[in-house]
Amino acid sequence: MMVSLTARRLPRFAPLAIGAGAVAVAAGLSFGLGLGGPVMTGILAALLFVAALFGTAWRVEGSRAARNRVASALIYGAFVLAVIPLVSVMFTVVDKGWARLDGTFFGTSMNNISAFDAHGGAYHAIIGTLEQVGIAVLITVPLGILGAVYIVEYGRGKLASWIRFFVDVMTGIPSIVAGLFILAFWVMVVSPMFSADGAPTLSGFAASLALSVLMLPTVVRSTEEMLRLVPNELREGSYALGIPKWKTITKIVLPTAGPGIVTGVMLAIARAAGETAPVMLVAGVNSAIAFNPFESQSSLSYYVFDQATDSSKYAEPRAWAGALTLVAIVLTLTVVAKLLARRSKLSR
Amino acid sequence: MTSSTTTKPAAGAMLPRRRRFGAETIFRWLTTGAGTAVLVIIVAIATFLIAEAVPALRDNKENFFTYKEWFTGPADRKFGIAALAFGTVLSATIALLLAVPVALGIALFLSHYAPRRISTTLGFLIDLLAAVPSIVFGLWGRDYLVDPVKDLSAWLNEYMGWLPLFGGDGPFGKSVLLGSIVLAIMVLPIITSLSREVFMQTPKANEEAALALGATKWEMIRTSVLPYGRPGIIAAVLLGLGRALGETIALAMTLGTTFVISFNLVETGGNSIAANIANKFGEADDFGRGALIASGLVLFTITLIVNMTARAIVYRRREFR
Amino acid sequence: MAKRIEASGVTAYYGAFKAIDSVSMTIEPKSVTALIGPSGCGKSTFLRSINRMHEVLPGARVEGRLTVDHQDIYERDVDVTAVRRMIGMVFQRPNPFPTMSIFDNVVAGLRLNGVRGKAALEEAAEKALRGANLWNEVKDRLKKPGGGLSGGQQQRLCIARTIAVEPQIVLMDEPCSALDPISTLAIEDLISQLKDKYTIVIVTHNMQQAARVSDRTAFFSIEKTGDPGRLVEYDDTQKIFTNPAERKTEDYITGRFG
Numbered sequence: 001m002m003v004s005l006t007a008r009r010l011p012r013f014a015p016l017a018i019g020a021g022a023v024a025v026a027a028g029l030s031f032g033l034g035l036g037g038p039v040m041t042g043i044l045a046a047l048l049f050v051a052a053l054f055g056t057a058w059r060v061e062g063s064r065a066a067r068n069r070v071a072s073a074l075i076y077g078a079f080v081l082a083v084i085p086l087v088s089v090m091f092t093v094v095d096k097g098w099a100r101l102d103g104t105f106f107g108t109s110m111n112n113i114s115a116f117d118a119h120g121g122a123y124h125a126i127i128g129t130l131e132q133v134g135i136a137v138l139i140t141v142p143l144g145i146l147g148a149v150y151i152v153e154y155g156r157g158k159l160a161s162w163i164r165f166f167v168d169v170m171t172g173i174p175s176i177v178a179g180l181f182i183l184a185f186w187v188m189v190v191s192p193m194f195s196a197d198g199a200p201t202l203s204g205f206a207a208s209l210a211l212s213v214l215m216l217p218t219v220v221r222s223t224e225e226m227l228r229l230v231p232n233e234l235r236e237g238s239y240a241l242g243i244p245k246w247k248t249i250t251k252i253v254l255p256t257a258g259p260g261i262v263t264g265v266m267l268a269i270a271r272a273a274g275e276t277a278p279v280m281l282v283a284g285v286n287s288a289i290a291f292n293p294f295e296s297q298s299s300l301s302y303y304v305f306d307q308a309t310d311s312s313k314y315a316e317p318r319a320w321a322g323a324l325t326l327v328a329i330v331l332t333l334t335v336v337a338k339l340l341a342r343r344s345k346l347s348r
Numbered sequence: 349m350t351s352s353t354t355t356k357p358a359a360g361a362m363l364p365r366r367r368r369f370g371a372e373t374i375f376r377w378l379t380t381g382a383g384t385a386v387l388v389i390i391v392a393i394a395t396f397l398i399a400e401a402v403p404a405l406r407d408n409k410e411n412f413f414t415y416k417e418w419f420t421g422p423a424d425r426k427f428g429i430a431a432l433a434f435g436t437v438l439s440a441t442i443a444l445l446l447a448v449p450v451a452l453g454i455a456l457f458l459s460h461y462a463p464r465r466i467s468t469t470l471g472f473l474i475d476l477l478a479a480v481p482s483i484v485f486g487l488w489g490r491d492y493l494v495d496p497v498k499d500l501s502a503w504l505n506e507y508m509g510w511l512p513l514f515g516g517d518g519p520f521g522k523s524v525l526l527g528s529i530v531l532a533i534m535v536l537p538i539i540t541s542l543s544r545e546v547f548m549q550t551p552k553a554n555e556e557a558a559l560a561l562g563a564t565k566w567e568m569i570r571t572s573v574l575p576y577g578r579p580g581i582i583a584a585v586l587l588g589l590g591r592a593l594g595e596t597i598a599l600a601m602t603l604g605t606t607f608v609i610s611f612n613l614v615e616t617g618g619n620s621i622a623a624n625i626a627n628k629f630g631e632a633d634d635f636g637r638g639a640l641i642a643s644g645l646v647l648f649t650i651t652l653i654v655n656m657t658a659r660a661i662v663y664r665r666r667e668f669r
Numbered sequence: 670m671a672k673r674i675e676a677s678g679v680t681a682y683y684g685a686f687k688a689i690d691s692v693s694m695t696i697e698p699k700s701v702t703a704l705i706g707p708s709g710c711g712k713s714t715f716l717r718s719i720n721r722m723h724e725v726l727p728g729a730r731v732e733g734r735l736t737v738d739h740q741d742i743y744e745r746d747v748d749v750t751a752v753r754r755m756i757g758m759v760f761q762r763p764n765p766f767p768t769m770s771i772f773d774n775v776v777a778g779l780r781l782n783g784v785r786g787k788a789a790l791e792e793a794a795e796k797a798l799r800g801a802n803l804w805n806e807v808k809d810r811l812k813k814p815g816g817g818l819s820g821g822q823q824q825r826l827c828i829a830r831t832i833a834v835e836p837q838i839v840l841m842d843e844p845c846s847a848l849d850p851i852s853t854l855a856i857e858d859l860i861s862q863l864k865d866k867y868t869i870v871i872v873t874h875n876m877q878q879a880a881r882v883s884d885r886t887a888f889f890s891i892e893k894t895g896d897p898g899r900l901v902e903y904d905d906t907q908k909i910f911t912n913p914a915e916r917k918t919e920d921y922i923t924g925r926f927g
Binding site: 037039040064065067068071072074075076077078079081082085086088089092093142143144145146147149150151153154155159160162163165166167168169170171172173174175176177178180181183184185188189213216217220244245246247249250267270271273274275276277280281301304305308309319320323326327330331333334335338 | 370371372375376378379380381382383384385386387389390392393396397399400449450451452453454456457461472475476477479480481482483484485486487488490491492493496499500503533536537540564565566567569587590591593594595596597601622625626629637640641644647648651652654655656658659662663
């Protein structure tokens with residue numbers, strides 16, 4: 001028997017034709033028989049398309065090719081399916097957030113704003129977010145970088161591998177647990193020692209501590225990865241000049257890994273800025289402008305939650321404007337961080 | 349040849365001695381301290397949560413592990429984790445069932461189907477979506493996803509109501525289904541981005557070996573890409589699970605806040621440990637806070653186990669390389 | 670003021686694996702000594718033992734005695750950084766610091782060892798770059814990144830960086846293996862000039878190179894994979910390449926082995 005090197009193939013327009021047919025049949029069934037609306041049509045069309053594609057491909061091209069076609073269809077389909085909600089989220093945030101994105105929003109707080117007032121803003125919340133995240137950065141960056149230096153440059157044996165393991169595990173601690181921890185530790189045990197009346201104090205600083213717990217593993221992890229990318233030849237080149245190890249690390253290794261470390265820190269900031277739960281538990285609620293982080297403060301993400309659960313009809317536009325601002329801040333940070341990472345000289 | 353040398357060279361020719369408490373030693377201790385801080389924090393979390401939870405647990409009038417409701421007012425001090433823990437696991441499981449196949453599909457699309465330039469850009473966008481705060485997803489889910497899901501629930505109830513999952517008589521709205529779909533959308537970018545990285549690392553030699561045997565693209569993926577990536581996929585899924593179990597705000601805004609153990613996905617209902625903390629915290633007194641901290645301790649333990657399993661899998665794989 | 674190196678019974682380990690066994694040899698000042706031998710024979714390990722770079726790798730350690738002008742560099746309490754300042758090293762692959770300019774690379778060692786003052790640094794940089802035959806090529810772009818140079822220029826930059834700290838001994842670990850023939854020639858020329866001031870020890874895979882640049886040659890070998898490397902023969906280069914005493918050396922040099 002002669003082996004043929006050419007196989008029968010479906011014409012190139014076949015998938016498209018099958019798709020069009022599937023949509024038509026699905027629309028007919030959904031609307032004609034009253035099974036459902038446009039959503040139903042979409043689901044039905046997808047099922048019909050896969051079944052029909054498989055059937056025709058099987059008959060013309062054989063079973064292996066048919067499976068290959070269905071797999072491709074499902075893989076492309078997965079992508080389209082995921083794009084719909086994600087695009088919808090982004091569109092909605094911009095569309096709804098735009099309405100209240102005005103000077104008042106960025107210039108005033110919610111102090112003395114009643115349910116019947118249309119204005120009111122998020123100035124106090126933005127201040128809170130900036131201060132809380134800023135303090136958290138001051139805490140986590142030195143600690144995180146030194147920790148990563150330990151893991152990569154000094155750590156040997158059991159202790160180092162335990163630390164490595166628990167840094168990874170700590171990355172997965174839920175933000176609400178970090179909030180509860182700071183509540184149980186700082187607010188209930190430590191803060192009464194500092195307050196005049198011995199009562200627990202909720203404060204922006206407590207929120208910073210909770211955010212630090214969340215940021216620390218991210219900073220350690222990304223710094224660690226960057227330090228590992230620094231070629232060993234550089235360290236040896238420096239040692240061979242008689243430069244002590246600690247100077248090699250601070251003057252050669254860390255600057256080389258610098259851009260990558262900055263990227264990691266920015267990604268950690270982006271995540272921390274979006275956290276609502278810990279702020280809700282330990283920052284206290286303050287609708288007025290408060291610059292002192294040792295008093296109760298709000299934050300942008302908590303502001304969104306607060307306004308979204310408020311029954312006033314003016315609250316919802318404020319919530320969306322806050323969400324848009326938050327998304328803008330977080331995405332800007334992320335984009336800049338990723339672009340910086342691309343420019344970095346170190347690469348995998 | 350070295351007969352003239354003694355163990356101690358002449359004083360003038362001595363090499364400088366090492367300093368015992370020099371900058372090097374100080375720096376090493378500094379870094380060791382910073383590294384150890386991580387372990388200290390983990391231990392401190394467990395310690396302080398236990399310390400604050402014990403008084404509330406002692407005064408609890410019901411069994412913490414089997415009781416379903418949550419009353420912490422002065423009159424009625426009884427609370428239990430049963431319904432909350434069940435709800436947490438249920439919504440996270442449904443979310444993963446929805447998200448994992450789609451996420452793996454997108455990851456394969458990005459690693460092996462889309463043209464290189466498009467795939468880099470789309471991969472970048474997926475990473476961006478992983479950064480969108482959960483409050484935004486929660487708000488969107490509560491205001492915009494609720495109606496389509498209500499329709500879907502009604503439809504499922506009408507045609508597949510014989511399944512306990514979709515049974516009941518309504519009303520439909522804030523339900524486990526809604527919460528799970530929002531969760532699924534949130535963990536999707538995380539699982540996608542991790543598994544995409546794993547798929548892209550498949551050795552070219554393995555893929556070419558499969559193709560050289562005459563495999564179709566899908567067969568190549570099944571014989572080389574998926575087996576190679578299996579530990580990575582498992583780890584990505586478990587990390588997504590950890591994230592879903594701990595999600596707070598999005599679920600507080602989309603679940604129906606009931607305290608029952610039920611597999612019904614479509615009727616108003618559903619709850620989770622984290623969402624319950626967010627919902628009850630405002631009205632809680634000292635006792636109530638202790639009770640919520642006790643529930644947080646349970647959540648901490650669950651996520652710790654999930655994450656440690658995920659990491660153990662990743663680490664074991666690393667040894668094979 | 671170049672210095673004499675005396676090794677007696679130097680044995681080096683990677684964890685449990687013994688890489689070289691009891692190497693004893695004396696390296697004369699102001700000479701070029703080549704270490705040759707098949708892959709895995711321990712010649713690089715021995716080289717790295719001379720400036721205590723071997724112990725940088727986890728689990729690596731050295732036994733025996735290694736003295737430089739009668740000072741034991743492995744004695745307890747000796748400051749490792751001082752040893753390395755005295756004994757410079759050039760690596761197989763050029764490794765300029767990527768975040769630094771050409772100038773900063775050359776003076777990196779001086780700066781990190783505490784030398785300040787612009788004039789002093791500039792003078793030292795010019796001297797080192799001239800010493801490395803690189804000055805004329807880079808004098809107009811000292812502020813440009815070192816990574817922008819060609820491979821051969823980068824390697825000479827690394828040599829400049831090494832001699833800028835004014836060591837007494839320069840170790841070279843296959844310095845030309847990543848370079849093209851013309852750059853290799855430039856480095857070989859440089860080595861012959863440097864021996865007027867420094868004691869030079871060079872590891873090379875290239876026997877012509879050993880014959881061209883060195884005064885004395887040490888041949889290292891191993892019995893079989895997994896065995897430690899041993900010093901087989903050490904003599905004047907002339908003699909090693911024309912009339913070696915050991916059969917093994919002859920086999921290796923004539924290409925019958927290795």
